[in-house]
Each structure stands twice: as structure tokens, then as C-alpha cells.
Amino acid sequence: MNGSMSGDLAAIEATAVTYLTAFNREDVAGILATYADDGILMAPGRQSSVGKAQLEKVYPGVFERIDFNMAYEIKEVVQTCANWAFVRSATTGTETIKATGKVSSSTYEELFLLRKSADGVWNIARYCTTKTS
Amino acid sequence: MNGSMSGDLAAIEATAVTYLTAFNREDVAGILATYADDGILMAPGRQSSVGKAQLEKVYPGVFERIDFNMAYEIKEVVQTCANWAFVRSATTGTETIKATGKVSSSTYEELFLLRKSADGVWNIARYCTTKTS
Numbered sequence: 001m002n003g004s005m006s007g008d009l010a011a012i013e014a015t016a017v018t019y020l021t022a023f024n025r026e027d028v029a030g031i032l033a034t035y036a037d038d039g040i041l042m043a044p045g046r047q048s049s050v051g052k053a054q055l056e057k058v059y060p061g062v063f064e065r066i067d068f069n070m071a072y073e074i075k076e077v078v079q080t081c082a083n084w085a086f087v088r089s090a091t092t093g094t095e096t097i098k099a100t101g102k103v104s105s106s107t108y109e110e111l112f113l114l115r116k117s118a119d120g121v122w123n124i125a126r127y128c129t130t131k132t133s
Numbered sequence: 134m135n136g137s138m139s140g141d142l143a144a145i146e147a148t149a150v151t152y153l154t155a156f157n158r159e160d161v162a163g164i165l166a167t168y169a170d171d172g173i174l175m176a177p178g179r180q181s182s183v184g185k186a187q188l189e190k191v192y193p194g195v196f197e198r199i200d201f202n203m204a205y206e207i208k209e210v211v212q213t214c215a216n217w218a219f220v221r222s223a224t225t226g227t228e229t230i231k232a233t234g235k236v237s238s239s240t241y242e243e244l245f246l247l248r249k250s251a252d253g254v255w256n257i258a259r260y261c262t263t264k265t266s
Contacts, residue, residue, distance in 0.1 A: 040221070042242045042263050044177070048223075081214030086246060088173070088259065090181075109175045111244055111261040113219060126221065128244040128261035130175050 008085070008122070013077045015122045016087040016112045020072040026063040032056060036115055036123035044131045067096040070108070083116040084125075090132075107133045141218070141255070146210045148255045149220040149245045153205040159196040165189060169248055169256035177264045200229040203241070216249040217258075223265075240266045 015034050022030030032055060041049040041058065049058040070093035079085040089110045096103045113126040148167050155163030165188060174182040174191065182191040203226035212218040222243045229236045246259040 042221075042244060042261075042265075044263050045265065047240075047265055048221075048242050080217040080248075084213040084217065086259065088175075088181075107180075109181050109261070111175060111246070111259055113244070113246065115213075126219065126244055128175075128242070128263055130177050130261055130263040132175075132178065132180055 008079055008116070009077050012079060012085040012114055012122050013074060013087060015114055015124065016074065016077075016089060016110075017072070019112070019124060019127075020070075020089065020091065020110075024068055024070050024072075026067075028056070028059045028063070031059055034124050035127075036117065036125050039124050040126050042126070042128040044129070065098060067098055069093045069095070070106075085114045085116075085122065087112040087114065105133075106131060141212055141249070142210050145212060145218040145247055145255050146207060146220060148247055148257065149207065149210075149222060149243075150205070152245070152257060152260075153203075153222065153224065153243075157201055157203050157205075159200075161189070161192045161196070164192055167257050168260075169250065169258050172257050173259050175259070175261040177262070198231060200231055202226045202228070203239075218247045218249075218255065220245040220247065238266075239264060 019031060019034040032052065035052060035055055037052050039055060041055060049055050070091040072089055072091045075088040075090060077087050091108045094103050095106050108129050109132050110129045112124055114122045115125040116122050152164060152167040168185060168188055170185050172188060174188060182188050203224040205222055205224045208221040208223060210220050224241045227236050228239050241262050242265050243262045245257055247255045248258040249255050
């Protein structure tokens with residue numbers, strides 16, 4: 001990995017961390033800002049959301065039902081070429097069903113595939129999260 | 134994408150298809166052959182499996198409990214650089230709990246991150262599957 005690529009690692013990790021922390025505070029605008037226009041979410045319990053128009057709709061629906069209180073751990077940050085990278089992470093915490101107040105422990109693992117935009121910003125191109133417990 | 138890269142797309146897709154079909158017939162050796170030595174599985178209901186030694190253990194445990202009968206659809210095949218690619222797919226079908234015979238419908242979506250080995254073989258480097266219904 002050359003100097004310019006390793007210089008990107010902090011920015012790549014920052015995009016994933018921005019996503020994870022925005023998700024945890026139910027900040028839909030903050031979440032959407034991390035996605036590329038053609039970004040895709042693959043998550044438990046629903047068909048994938050493809051592109052900003054679908055992503056804008058899916059997150060408010062999630063937060064209407066569930067309050068997440070998750071801590072994240074970044075497992076690895078890898079830049080695979082000039083404009084592509086991936087981040088693997090794990091999240092652990094509790095989720096509360098807002099309608100009932102029922103609280104349960106949960107863990108997820110996440111695979112972010114990121115792409116550098118023409119203006120040098122690392123965005124989420126594809127993102128898959130799976131519920132590990 | 135240059136000629137040699139587009140020439141790789143069939144091989145990239147073939148690795149994902151080999152994985153999905155081997156999984157469906159409970160072919161652990163066939164599954165393991167698609168992974169890189171440092172390959173990682175992220176799947177519902179368990180912590181991630183990191184590297185061939187862990188992967189060898191996790192799949193037999195899954196197939197001991199559940200019989201999957203899934204059809205796959207490849208959604209996209211993208212080569213991001215000379216040695217990296219991703220495949221997105223969806224699977225739909227039924228799973229049977231072997232202990233009870235209980236059958237349920239299920240759907241999953243999959244994100245494969247593949248790397249070309251030094252000997253020119255496309256292997257699964259990271260793989261995340263999420264249960265969408």
C-alpha cells in the first residue's frame with residue numbers, strides 16, 4: 001500500500017464510524033450523508049434498500065419501531081485499491097421496542113464496502129449487517 | 134474496466150455460484166474451497182468465523198441442525214480493481230429444522246468480497262449474509 005492509500009485509511013474508518021454513531025442516535029440525515037447515491041443497505045428483516053430514495057424511507061421506519069443503544073468495535077479497515085475499501089465492525093448493546101418498552105440484548109456484525117467519490121469523499125457503496133445474537 | 138478485468142467477471146461470479154450451490158447441497162469441502170485461507174464468514178445467529186480453521190468447524194454445525202433448500206439470484210458482479218471484486222445476491226427458499234421437521238420459508242441477501250489469489254483464482258475474502266425474512 002503506498003503513502004496516499006495509507007493516508008486514506010483514517011478517512012475510510014471515519015465514514016464507517018460516522019455511520020455507526022449516526023445510526024445509534026437515530027440521525028437519518030447523518031446516516032444518509034455517508035452513503036453514495038447508488039448505495040445499498042442489506043439488513044435483517046427486510047429486502048435490501050437500493051439507492052438514496054429507498055434509503056431515505058427505510059431508516060425512519062426502523063427508528064419509529066426500535067431504539068438502539070449500541071457500542072461499536074472496528075475490526076479491520078482495508079483499502080483494496082485507489083477508490084475502494086472495506087471496513088468490518090461489530091456492534092453490541094440493547095434494543096428497545098418503542099411500542100412495548102421491551103428491551104433485549106443484541107449483537108450485529110457489519111461489512112461496509114466504500115468507494116471514493118470524484119471529489120475525494122469515502123462513501124458507503126454497499127453495506128451488509130447481520131444479527132449475530 | 135479493461136479487457137482483462139471484464140474477462141474476470143465470469144470467474145468472479147462462478148466463485149459465488151459455487152459457494153451458493155455447495156451450501157445448498159451441504160457440501161462443506163465445496164464451500165471451503167471457495168474461501169481464501171484468511172476468509173471470514175459473517176452470518177446470522179453466531180459470531181463471525183475467521184480463517185479456514187474456524188470455517189471448517191462452523192458449517193458442519195449449521196448443516197447438522199438445518200436443511201436448506203434455497204434458490205439464488207445473482208444481483209450484481211463488480212470487479213473493483215485487478216485483484217478485488219464483489220458479488221451481491223439473494224436467496225429464497227425453505228429451511229427445515231432437522232430435529233423437529235419444522236419447515237419455514239426464508240430469504241437471505243449476501244455480499245461477497247472476493248480477492249484474486251497469486252495463482253489467479255478468485256476466492257471469498259469476506260462474506261456477509263443477512264436474513265431478510
